[in-house]
Amino acid sequence: MDAVVKRLIKEVKKAGDQDAFAELVDLYKDKVYQIAYRMTGNSYEAQDMAQEAFLRAYANLESYDENRKFSTWLFRITTNLCIDRLRKKKPDYSLDAEVKGTEGLTGYSQVAASEKLPEDQVVTLELQEWVQTEISFLPPKYRSAVVLRYIEDLSIGEISDILDLPENTVKTHIHRGREALRKRLGNA
Amino acid sequence: MACEKKYETLLHKYLDGEIDKEERMDLFLHMETCENCARHYKEMKKALMLVQSSSHIEAPVGFTEDVVNRLPEKKKRTSWKK
Numbered sequence: 001m002d003a004v005v006k007r008l009i010k011e012v013k014k015a016g017d018q019d020a021f022a023e024l025v026d027l028y029k030d031k032v033y034q035i036a037y038r039m040t041g042n043s044y045e046a047q048d049m050a051q052e053a054f055l056r057a058y059a060n061l062e063s064y065d066e067n068r069k070f071s072t073w074l075f076r077i078t079t080n081l082c083i084d085r086l087r088k089k090k091p092d093y094s095l096d097a098e099v100k101g102t103e104g105l106t107g108y109s110q111v112a113a114s115e116k117l118p119e120d121q122v123v124t125l126e127l128q129e130w131v132q133t134e135i136s137f138l139p140p141k142y143r144s145a146v147v148l149r150y151i152e153d154l155s156i157g158e159i160s161d162i163l164d165l166p167e168n169t170v171k172t173h174i175h176r177g178r179e180a181l182r183k184r185l186g187n188a
Numbered sequence: 189m190a191c192e193k194k195y196e197t198l199l200h201k202y203l204d205g206e207i208d209k210e211e212r213m214d215l216f217l218h219m220e221t222c223e224n225c226a227r228h229y230k231e232m233k234k235a236l237m238l239v240q241s242s243s244h245i246e247a248p249v250g251f252t253e254d255v256v257n258r259l260p261e262k263k264k265r266t267s268w269k270k
Contacts, residue, residue: 018256022256025255029251029252030246033246034246047247051255051258054255055255055258059260127238127242128242131239146239171200171204174204178203181235182235185239186230186235187231
């Protein structure tokens, strides 16, 4: 593992060093937030879940095994929190997908605004909003596998560690998830 | 329909990077003549491209500060136990 990360974790474990923890948050915040955003489909909940993930990581750092990748452990906390949240609101999660997509617009607009021309930006935003809406239609277990594979670009082995599922199960979830996305996104 | 299942499996193997040379040849030769499978492949590529192209989100400004402000009170550096 990255020597910097190892050192920071040691400092947090030893003295509860909050400055060292802040550095860890800085290193991983974008990835954790991205997973939370793709899982929940809206920026408000994403921020809530991502912050909660770091707070839990801080509180439970003693149980983190330093022989394993820190990101795997952190992403596991994040996906578990998001899946729990999605299950709790299961009855309505597909009904409010459209609203979620609209909220996502704020998140995207901040990012896209800096580099794209206005007319390109509109197209990109609409497209990205649509893609996120379609991702939000996937059942949580397929969604987490697809997000980790195609948005975080992780290997099947790493995803299997994060989701605590056998590799073959991960593959099946990815297969089903991308078949569903093909039907929704592929022929437009 | 028999073709679809076999080639759908091959397509997933291909997308997982687990296809061997022979299977790959089989799949791509088949798609030259089978419109269904060729469309399936094209749609899949397009869907995945869309998903992958939307992967640029950053945590909001002030995220780290918000997390640190919510941490439990700082432990004392000098231990009182000793």
